Amino acid sequence: MQPAVCEPCGGARQAKQAAVCAGASSPDACEASALLDGNGAEASCAVMPVVEKFVSINGEGRCAGKLAAFIRFAGCNLRCSYCDTMWANEPGAAVQSETVAALVAWVRETGVECVTLTGGEPVLQPHLAQLVRVLCGEAGPTGHGLRVEVETNGAADLAELANLRQQLRGVAPGALTFTVDWKLPSSGMEAHMLPTNFVLLDARDAVKFVCAESDLPRVLEVARQLDLPGRVPVYLSPCFGRIEPARIVEFMQENGMIWATAQLQLHKIIWPNVERGV
DSSP: OOOOOOTTHHHHHHHHHHHHHHHOSSHHHHHHHHHHHTTTHHHHHOEEEEEEEEEEEOOSSTTTTSEEEEEEESOOSOOOTTOSOGGGTSTTOOOEEEEHHHHHHHHHHHTOSEEEEESSOGGGOTTHHHHHHHHHTOOOTTSSOOEEEEEEOSSSOOHHHHHHHHHHTTTOSSEEEEEEEOOOGGGTOGGGOOHHHHHTOOTTSEEEEEEOGGGHHHHHHHHHHTTOTTTSOEEEEEOTTTOOHHHHHHHHHHTTOTTEEEOOOHHHHHSTTOOSOO
């Protein structure tokens, strides 16, 4: 008996893969097609809880100022003292259930190259790997693939996604990157950090520290303990109301932190007091 196939997404995907394999010049080409297609019907029909999706600029990080398609998922395993998206984590948050296939189609329609998967905490989503796999298989608007960024809080295990990134290397047109927070003492959540996540990072990724005045010495300690300088790009953001941005720059000067970058959240400057859709 043939397994049940969800139509149209599962059937179309299986038909596409069969066609690719039939015309493949080598077994490797067929394996690559299967890898990028994910788990067929399961991947296409997997439902994910989305609280908003929109196109804006990246407010921070390595692609700050560039247009990006944002997908924000509901729910988080932390409660940081300065969280500015707590509304997305509340039980009563308005959630739209969307399939992987629908999300990929929406990204395609936006016509942008950068995709940011955020939350909440996106790594908590059981189907995130399927979404990432399919997005990385997209050609993108210029044919060079999509830059898929996962913004994560440092307290959710990245091992599965890091393994997927290795599998996709040289196979997928797109690229997977991680922007990972290390929560400092002022957040109240530092005890939840997973140091093993930071071993998985490299020059493609970024580590972000959101700093209050009292946190600055801890930034140096953590960066050295995790061997970040020169290995992974490091960004320092001010916790608004708890430190002046100039103090971060002074601290970098005082400690010769040529490996770190001070940053401001551009979306908060351009759209002050706006929490959604930016």
